Amino acid sequence: MRKLITFLVAIALLLPQKSKAQNNTAAIAGAAAGIVAIGAGIIASIDNMKERAELKATEHILMYRPELKNFTLKTLDFDGKKLKDMSSVSVITYKIQEFTPADNRRLLGKKQVLFGFTSYGWISEQGIDFNRVQWFLIDKDEWINMMVAYAKVSSAEKNESTLKQKISSGLIVNKGVKIDGKLVVPFYKLDDDMYLTTDYSEDMKLVYNEKSLGIFLKKTMNLVQIGRDDLIKTHEFLID
Numbered sequence: 001m002r003k004l005i006t007f008l009v010a011i012a013l014l015l016p017q018k019s020k021a022q023n024n025t026a027a028i029a030g031a032a033a034g035i036v037a038i039g040a041g042i043i044a045s046i047d048n049m050k051e052r053a054e055l056k057a058t059e060h061i062l063m064y065r066p067e068l069k070n071f072t073l074k075t076l077d078f079d080g081k082k083l084k085d086m087s088s089v090s091v092i093t094y095k096i097q098e099f100t101p102a103d104n105r106r107l108l109g110k111k112q113v114l115f116g117f118t119s120y121g122w123i124s125e126q127g128i129d130f131n132r133v134q135w136f137l138i139d140k141d142e143w144i145n146m147m148v149a150y151a152k153v154s155s156a157e158k159n160e161s162t163l164k165q166k167i168s169s170g171l172i173v174n175k176g177v178k179i180d181g182k183l184v185v186p187f188y189k190l191d192d193d194m195y196l197t198t199d200y201s202e203d204m205k206l207v208y209n210e211k212s213l214g215i216f217l218k219k220t221m222n223l224v225q226i227g228r229d230d231l232i233k234t235h236e237f238l239i240d
Contacts, residue, residue: 049128050075056130057094057114065137072097073114076233090224091215092116095237096137112139113234117215119222134217136203140238146200147172147235153198154187154208171235174212174228 058073076093094116098109115136122132138146148163155176157163163177163185170179177185188196190210197216200206207214213226226234 049123052128053092053116054094056128056133057092057116057135060135061096061114061137064135068096068098070099070101072099076113076230076237090118090222091226091230092118092133093226093230093234110139111238111240112137113143113238114138117217117222117224119220134220138238143234143238144168146206149198149200150206150208150213151177151185151187153196153206155185156188157185168239172213172231174210 054073054075057075061068061071061073072095074095076095092115094114096112096114098111100107100109115138117134117136119132119134122129144164144167147167148160151163151167151172152158152160166177166179166184170177170184174187176183176187187208187210190196190208192209194209195214196208198206203218205216205218207216207223212228213231214223215226216223
């Protein structure tokens with residue numbers, strides 16, 4: 001936005017010298033006001049999309065997860081997103097935690113993560129098309145199983161018990177599994193056009209290509225990626 005303001009100011013300064021100074025000032029002020037209005041509109045649009053996405057996620061839980069009676073639901077990864085980047089978002093992540101209401105407090109319970117995997121065209125001029133979103137609810141045990149399967153195909157370590165112990169104690173990053181900042185399970189180094197895959201379930205394959213955790217959704221035949229930051233946030237939330 002700063003670049004745009006600078007550009008408009010430069011144009012105003014290049015206006016014919018015959019124009020009065022007060023007209024130039026008015027033009028600059030008008031342009032700046034327009035930019036502020038556009039910026040406010042963009043922020044409002046992102047906030048509106050976040051609210052709609054959270055509402056749809058809540059409706060999914062209410063409809064398909066009746067066992068969840070009392071829960072909190074917060075979006076993990078909308079913060080910092082730009083409007084132009086939203087159409088390329090491949091997964092929206094929600095933190096869900098059960099709780100028991102008590103006097104002036106909540107007794108917190110089981111944690112889960114709801115993934116909303118998007119497909120091409122999920123955001124258009126008409127808004128968000130939630131028919132292009134697939135939902136998967138994953139708890140701590142399922143997450144560890146996924147990470148073990150992912151690390152098993154991405155590294156030379158094939159012992160599932162060893163991987164489970166290290167993953168439960170550390171973090172999954174692009175280069176492997178880290179514990180206290182030390183790389184304890186290094187992942188293979190691959191070129192951008194090389195892929196390692198494992199058939200994880202009837203719904204998905206896990207894909208590694210040294211960029212991020214890739215998930216191939218069999219139903220829609222879409223390959224989506226969970227970025228490093230979201231991978232770490234999800235891991236830290238589920239494995240406290």
